[in-house]
Amino acid sequence: MSLVSDTTERSLESYRITRSRRNVAWTGAGALVVVVVLALFPYIVYSGTTTIMLQGFIVLTLASMWNLLAGYAGLVSVGQQAFVGLGAYFVLIFAIHGVSPFAALPVAAIGCGVAALPLWWLVSRLRTGYFAIATWVLAATVMLIIERFSSIGGGTGMPLPGLSGFTGTLLTAYTYWIGLAVTVIALATMYILLRGRLGLVLTAIRDDEVAARSSGARVGLARMLVYVVAGVGCGAAGGVLAISQLQVQPGAVFSIQWTAEMAFAAIIGGLGTIEGPILGTAVYMVLQQTLQSYNAWYLIVLGLVAMAVVLIARRGLWGLVDDHLHVRLFPVGYWLWTGERGRRRGERAKGPRHRLD
Amino acid sequence: MSERTDQQALLEVRDLTVHHGQLRALDRVRFAVFPGEVYAIIGANGAGKSTLLRTICGLHRPTEGSILLDGTDVTGLRPERRATRGIVMVPEGRRLFPSLTLDENLQVGATYARRGPWTTDRVYELFPWMRDRRNQRTAQMSGGEQQSVAIGRALVANPRVLLLDELSLGLAPVVVQRIYGMLPQILATGLTVVLVEQDVSQTLRVATHIHCLLEGRSTLEGRPADVTAEQVEAAYFGLQGSNQLWHGSTRSSRAC
Amino acid sequence: MAWVNAIIQGVLTGGLYALFACGLSLMFGVMKVVNLAHGDLAVVAGYVAVGVITVTHIPVLWSFLIVVPLMAVVGYVLQRTILQTALNRSVLTTLMVTFGLSAVIENGLLQFFTANSRAIGTGLALVSDSFKLGSQIQIAYLLVVIFTVAVAVLLGLQYFLSASKYGRLIRAVADDREAAQLCGADYRHVFGIAAAVAFGTVALAGIAYGMYSQLQPTTGTDTILLFAFAAVVIGGLGSLWGTLLGGVVLGVAQQIGAQINISYEVLAGYLVFLAVLVLRPQGLTARRAQS
Numbered sequence: 001m002s003l004v005s006d007t008t009e010r011s012l013e014s015y016r017i018t019r020s021r022r023n024v025a026w027t028g029a030g031a032l033v034v035v036v037v038l039a040l041f042p043y044i045v046y047s048g049t050t051t052i053m054l055q056g057f058i059v060l061t062l063a064s065m066w067n068l069l070a071g072y073a074g075l076v077s078v079g080q081q082a083f084v085g086l087g088a089y090f091v092l093i094f095a096i097h098g099v100s101p102f103a104a105l106p107v108a109a110i111g112c113g114v115a116a117l118p119l120w121w122l123v124s125r126l127r128t129g130y131f132a133i134a135t136w137v138l139a140a141t142v143m144l145i146i147e148r149f150s151s152i153g154g155g156t157g158m159p160l161p162g163l164s165g166f167t168g169t170l171l172t173a174y175t176y177w178i179g180l181a182v183t184v185i186a187l188a189t190m191y192i193l194l195r196g197r198l199g200l201v202l203t204a205i206r207d208d209e210v211a212a213r214s215s216g217a218r219v220g221l222a223r224m225l226v227y228v229v230a231g232v233g234c235g236a237a238g239g240v241l242a243i244s245q246l247q248v249q250p251g252a253v254f255s256i257q258w259t260a261e262m263a264f265a266a267i268i269g270g271l272g273t274i275e276g277p278i279l280g281t282a283v284y285m286v287l288q289q290t291l292q293s294y295n296a297w298y299l300i301v302l303g304l305v306a307m308a309v310v311l312i313a314r315r316g317l318w319g320l321v322d323d324h325l326h327v328r329l330f331p332v333g334y335w336l337w338t339g340e341r342g343r344r345r346g347e348r349a350k351g352p353r354h355r356l357d
Numbered sequence: 358m359s360e361r362t363d364q365q366a367l368l369e370v371r372d373l374t375v376h377h378g379q380l381r382a383l384d385r386v387r388f389a390v391f392p393g394e395v396y397a398i399i400g401a402n403g404a405g406k407s408t409l410l411r412t413i414c415g416l417h418r419p420t421e422g423s424i425l426l427d428g429t430d431v432t433g434l435r436p437e438r439r440a441t442r443g444i445v446m447v448p449e450g451r452r453l454f455p456s457l458t459l460d461e462n463l464q465v466g467a468t469y470a471r472r473g474p475w476t477t478d479r480v481y482e483l484f485p486w487m488r489d490r491r492n493q494r495t496a497q498m499s500g501g502e503q504q505s506v507a508i509g510r511a512l513v514a515n516p517r518v519l520l521l522d523e524l525s526l527g528l529a530p531v532v533v534q535r536i537y538g539m540l541p542q543i544l545a546t547g548l549t550v551v552l553v554e555q556d557v558s559q560t561l562r563v564a565t566h567i568h569c570l571l572e573g574r575s576t577l578e579g580r581p582a583d584v585t586a587e588q589v590e591a592a593y594f595g596l597q598g599s600n601q602l603w604h605g606s607t608r609s610s611r612a613c
Numbered sequence: 614m615a616w617v618n619a620i621i622q623g624v625l626t627g628g629l630y631a632l633f634a635c636g637l638s639l640m641f642g643v644m645k646v647v648n649l650a651h652g653d654l655a656v657v658a659g660y661v662a663v664g665v666i667t668v669t670h671i672p673v674l675w676s677f678l679i680v681v682p683l684m685a686v687v688g689y690v691l692q693r694t695i696l697q698t699a700l701n702r703s704v705l706t707t708l709m710v711t712f713g714l715s716a717v718i719e720n721g722l723l724q725f726f727t728a729n730s731r732a733i734g735t736g737l738a739l740v741s742d743s744f745k746l747g748s749q750i751q752i753a754y755l756l757v758v759i760f761t762v763a764v765a766v767l768l769g770l771q772y773f774l775s776a777s778k779y780g781r782l783i784r785a786v787a788d789d790r791e792a793a794q795l796c797g798a799d800y801r802h803v804f805g806i807a808a809a810v811a812f813g814t815v816a817l818a819g820i821a822y823g824m825y826s827q828l829q830p831t832t833g834t835d836t837i838l839l840f841a842f843a844a845v846v847i848g849g850l851g852s853l854w855g856t857l858l859g860g861v862v863l864g865v866a867q868q869i870g871a872q873i874n875i876s877y878e879v880l881a882g883y884l885v886f887l888a889v890l891v892l893r894p895q896g897l898t899a900r901r902a903q904s
Contacts, residue, residue, distance in 0.1 A: 070705065070709070074705060076705050076708040076709065076712075078649065078708075078712055122887060122890055122891065123890075125894060126894075128647075128704045128705065128708065129641060129645070129646070129647025129704060129707075129708060130641075130647065130842070130846070130850070132647060132649065132708050132712075133647060133649070133838070133839070133842040134842075134846075134890070136834075136838075136839060136842075137839050137842065137843060137883055137886060137887075138887075140835075140839060140879075140883060141880065141883040141884070141887065144879060144880040144883065145880065147876075148876075148880075155876075256834060260712070260716045263709065263712060263713075264713070264716075267709060267713075295723070295724060296720035296721075296723045296724040297720075297724060299716055299717075299720040300716075300717050300720045300721055300724065302716075303713045303714070303716040303717040303720070304713070304717055306709070306713045307695070307709075307710050307713035307714065307717070310699065310702075310706050310709045310710050310713070311695065311698050311699060311702075311706070311710065314702065414795060415794075416791055416794070416795075435794070435799070436791075436794040436795060437794045437795075437796075437797050437798055437799045437800075440794070440795055440796060440797040441797045445795065445796075445797075446795050448791070448792060448795060452789055452791070452792040453792070454784065454785045454788040454789055454792065454793075455788055455789075456784055456787075456788050457781065457784060457785060457788065461781055461784075461785075464781060465781055465782065465785045465793065465796050465798070466796045468778060468781075468782065468796065468797065468798065469796065469797030469798060470797070510796065511795075514796065514797060
């Protein structure tokens with residue numbers, strides 16, 4: 001076959017595989033600088049700004065989780081609001097029993113991860129489309145069950161205790177910092193997971209599930225792990241939400257709006273890359289701030305843009321950036337260098353690099 | 358057999374190159390089929406035979422080259438448009454509609470049919486056993502029966518060129534012979550047949566012309582009477598010196 | 614007794630749910646599209662009906678003559694354009710597109726019509742009245758009408774799929790798209806027809822619900838979509854009459870839950886759904902467990 005002859009022609013050229021195109025240490029240093037600068041915000045800017053930033057952190061965490069689910073594991077879940085709500089309520093429950101909400105947050109997040117296991121068991125056998133709606137039904141069910149308990153506010157919700165000892169500015173600052181911490185941890189976790197074995201398995205599944213299974217990849221386990229991690233992440237975001245709003249209302253924390261926002265931000269930014277949600281969240285924040293006075297408009301525009309992205313610019317905004325600049329801030333793929341002269345038939349004539357991810 | 362040189366080719370394949378992703382499945386294949394012929398494409402597994410038929414009927418896009426029906430370029434047409442123009446394929450593996458009955462399968466084939474001699478009644482005449490089982494789901498039928506239904510479904514569309522993809526696959530030799538035995542009746546109604554087969558001996562018995570493919574390239578073309586068994590074998594397996602296209606001793610005009 | 618009343622109420626409500634569900638089931642069975650905007654489109658139909666009635670002053674019960682064909686056309690166009698493009702990419706894409714559509718519709722309705730609920734008031738005694746069976750059982754006429762309509766629609770769908778040209782084509786394309794192409798069928802057009810039929814039923818469902826209860830921007834997802842899906846799963850994927858059975862089971866479960874405690878109504882339905890998901894995921898009508 002012609003493929004054989006093509007390859008043998010170039011067998012003398014060397015092949016090299018690297019994880020990234022440029023030195024990743026630069027990105028690491030850059031990220032550190034960004035985080036430090038962000039951490040200093042409460043000292044530099046008004047609390048109005050930090051509140052907006054906090055909202056951005058929540059959406060970014062959520063969008064990253066949705067990206068992990070849909071962009072990497074192929075799981076379109078429209079029921080992640082269940083974990084947002086559970087995270088908020090776990091924090092509330094701990095706070096009612098005297099634990100500081102800030103201390104309760106990590107435990108609440110882990111609790112959501114544990115809760116994700118039975119939920120996964122319920123829906124994992126369903127195929128894509130029905131999986132999606134089932135997650136929605138599950139979220140609605142969780143909300144209805146929680147509303148039964150008047151001790152945590154019933155159907156109307158209740159304020160979050162345990163934060164009255166803080167002054168206004170200090171509370172805003174602490175909330176901001178914990179929001180920042182959650183976001184950083186979420187992104188870092190994604191990077192580490194996807195760079196390692198899980199990332200390989202997920203890419204294999206994405207390319208060809210049958211082949212992945214037959215070569216030993218634990219497809220079901222990988223997906224479950226992703227679902228649990230997403231549960232933890234969304235739960236953490238829900239906890240931050242509870243703290244930032246100082247109250248927990250079922251209708252607010254279990255709202256489908258959260259899923260809509262995280263999905264649209266992830267889609268617009270670009271599914272399948274870690275950088276995508278960052279860009280998408282930025283777009284979301286800009287839209288939300290500019291259209292704020294027009295109520296539901298920002299969600300309408302967001303939804304329309306997301307639909308357009310999915311149909312046309314499939315890899316989202318980051319995909320456009322990536323296509324032109326070949327940049328990865330969080331390198332989790334591989335580059336194949338085939339030498340300056342080699343060029344396989346059908347490849348774009350731009351350079352000898354072939355992305356393998 | 359009609360004299361090829363003074364007629365318009367019914368189906369013409371020109372310099373057809375087809376890829377599956379990076380893999381080249383067909384490399385500059387060309388031939389012409391004239392009305393009334395039984396043109397057989399033979400070759401080993403992976404030679405590109407089914408890809409060729411799938412490209413002719415439109416399920417696959419060629420990288421280069423063209424397909425002409427009666428002189429008109431149909432390369433850009435979708436499969437369903439080619440079917441209504443007269444290129445109808447009986448696909449590999451039969452591919453009947455499992456949730457439809459025998460009769461319903463035929464009716465679907467007849468939905469966009471051209472005008473012509475074939476109707477569902479005529480198919481029932483060709484295969485009398487079908488009448489009693491017209492309301493049966495085809496999934497419960499034997500391979501040979503399913504093959505007959507698939508052929509019937511293609512016939513009711515009144516094709517001009519009938520493409521048969523690996524009829525013998527999964528069928529007992531006796532059944533295969535019986536099905537190929539139907540060919541004269543089919544041809545009598547004015548059809549032209551292009552078929553793809555791995556079973557060379559069966560092919561040589563029914564074909565008016567054969568064309569051998571090896572790894573996507575043409576290695577042999579001619580009439581069965583003009584080629585020897587050794588030549589066919591060499592072309593089929595790619596033995597020494599047979600990588601060039603070999604023509605039958607009576608040179609059939611090649612469409613250019 | 615209250616219990617018998619509840620069960621009858623539940624059975625009849627099942628007809629409404631079956632009406633919700635059959636369009637969803639059809640689109641999934643034929644195109645493998647799960648339309649997350651399914652319920653919202655029903656709500657849109659309801660709003661359109663309200664608008665049509667207000668503008669043209671036609672008798673309320675005939676509003677469906679305008680709205681149903683209109684929605685069918687919308688369905689055909691939507692399928693040929695957005696949904697087909699999404700389908701060509703992947704199933705995930707169709708989910709994301711329909712989810713986006715759902716959010717756009719809901720927020721659009723919210724924006725233009727506010728969160729106030731609307732009802733399709735017929736002003737007819739038929740709608741608000743009920744009749745009595747025996748001395749204890751009270752049945753609303755409207756529910757009986759809706760149930761009859763649902764059964765009629767299912768019968769119509771069954772006939773359409775089994776005996777008509779397009780019904781055959783739809784089944785063929787659903788079985789094997791390429792083989793249907795080889796028979797001369799443009800599957801995109803056939804998908805469009807299937808979508809048109811599905812959207813027609815969705816319109817009926819929306820109008821019915823608008824008469825039976827109130828329509829709000831969020832009704833599409835809160836009530837219609839999730840109930841439709843629950844009905845489909847309980848009844849069995851891929852079975853038209855299964856959706857009726859599923860709807861009835863869902864309705865009865867809800868009414869029994871309401872008898873125990875009025876606020877348990879919706880939850881009871883979902884718990885039954887979850888139970889079916891755990892114990893018999895292929896649904897009540899399917900013969901074998903699907904992989």
